[in-house]
Amino acid sequence: MPRTLEGQISMEKTPSYFVTRxxxxxxxxxxxxxxxxxxxxxxxxxxxxxxxxxLSKNPTIPSxxxxxxxxxxxxxxxxxxxxxxxxxxxxxxxxxxxxxxxxKFLFVSGERLVSDPAGEMGRxxxxxGLKRVVTxxxxxxxxxxxxxxxxxxxxxxxxxxxxxxxxxxxPKIDEHAIQRLQEFYRPFNMKFYQMTGQDFGWD
Numbered sequence: 052m053p054r055t056l057e058g059q060i061s062m063e064k065t066p067s068y069f070v071t072r073x074x075x076x077x078x079x080x081x082x083x084x085x086x087x088x089x090x091x092x093x094x095x096x097x098x099x100x101x102x103x104x105x106l107s108k109n110p111t112i113p114s115x116x117x118x119x120x121x122x123x124x125x126x127x128x129x130x131x132x133x134x135x136x137x138x139x140x141x142x143x144x145x146x147x148x149x150x151x152x153x154x155k156f157l158f159v160s161g162e163r164l165v166s167d168p169a170g171e172m173g174r175x176x177x178x179x180g181l182k183r184v185v186t187x188x189x190x191x192x193x194x195x196x197x198x199x200x201x202x203x204x205x206x207x208x209x210x211x212x213x214x215x216x217x218x219x220x221x222p223k224i225d226e227h228a229i230q231r232l233q234e235f236y237r238p239f240n241m242k243f244y245q246m247t248g249q250d251f252g253w254d
Contacts (some may be wrong), residue, residue: 100221119132
């Protein structure tokens with residue numbers, strides 16, 4: 052990370068840190084004062100979204116159901132598939148809490164980031180000890196994408212929106228498969244709510 056002056060904050064983002072076993076120890080050894088922001092969403096929706104992203108790059112992959120289940124008729128889920136494994140948030144958080152106290156984390160709701168971007172950004176700014184500069188006047192809802200976008204910044208001709216890889220329509224997934232995945236994640240979600248002191252309303 053670059054060195055920072057007094058009053059500056061360095062930030063980095065990646066989806067892989069939270070689920071990488073060695074990451075907490077490495078980050079702790081670099082700086083135990085690091086603040087950690089984790090964006091989470093309903094793990095079922097997250098898995099489908101993950102699959103949709105992979106499908107767009109490789110249209111010949113098996114169906115979502117074939118990858119998510121070892122046996123669809125018995126409902127046996129394949130937890131070795133990364134799209135499923137990533138959504139077991141309680142397990143990943145357990146690993147992080149061996150190095151960082153809960154006070155170093157902010158858990159951002161992916162759903163509220165869409166429904167109330169200014170509210171969630173307010174929480175982020177508070178957590179980082181920043182003045183609340185980003186407010187609802189900075190966002191508009193893009194009907195095409197189904198996401199909020201940033202209004203155009205000063206001196207720029209167009210608004211900032213998430214790239215082509217975001218907001219893709221999801222493929223149709225078997226209802227029984229979705230229901231079974233919801234049941235599978237429920238106990239992990241409950242543990243995650245308990246650990247974070249936050250109910251994300253996924254159940």
